[in-house]
Amino acid sequence: MNKRNLVKGYRSLILTHHGQSMVEFALVLPLLVLIVAGIFDLGRAFFASITITNAARVGARYGTLHPSDFTGMVSAAVIEAQDSNIIITPADVDIACPIDVVRCAPTQPITVTVNYNYNDMLFGFFFPSGIQMQRQEVMVVP
Numbered sequence: 001m002n003k004r005n006l007v008k009g010y011r012s013l014i015l016t017h018h019g020q021s022m023v024e025f026a027l028v029l030p031l032l033v034l035i036v037a038g039i040f041d042l043g044r045a046f047f048a049s050i051t052i053t054n055a056a057r058v059g060a061r062y063g064t065l066h067p068s069d070f071t072g073m074v075s076a077a078v079i080e081a082q083d084s085n086i087i088i089t090p091a092d093v094d095i096a097c098p099i100d101v102v103r104c105a106p107t108q109p110i111t112v113t114v115n116y117n118y119n120d121m122l123f124g125f126f127f128p129s130g131i132q133m134q135r136q137e138v139m140v141v142p
Helices: 003-016 018-067 070-081
Strands: 093-096 108-116 131-140
Touching: 018 070, 018 093, 018 108, 018 131, 070 093, 070 108
Parallel strands: none
Antiparallel strands: 093 108, 108 131
């Protein structure tokens, strides 16, 4: 077998398998898109978790400075979340003091809890009502 026939046979082999790579790509593409969308959605979930943690921390910090202003604590948490484009309502923020309902006493802890319903874009079929996230921050009133 000479070199010319070998090259000719190799070219015909490449041309006969040209459609195979397109079929393989079509079979693998949905899996790749699913993986990329899952990574993107996981990043969004971590971002939401960090944001509501920060919102709880800001609400508790405001509470240490103004222990009788419960409305201000809730507003501080809501505004902190809205600055990161995570929408929470005042009903999603809970304030708790161990002794007094009206004012948090000095040297007592104040607890701010933020609830958020994360609606993912990928697993909405499995979790149609979303995934409930809850973050809590405790600080002592000086």
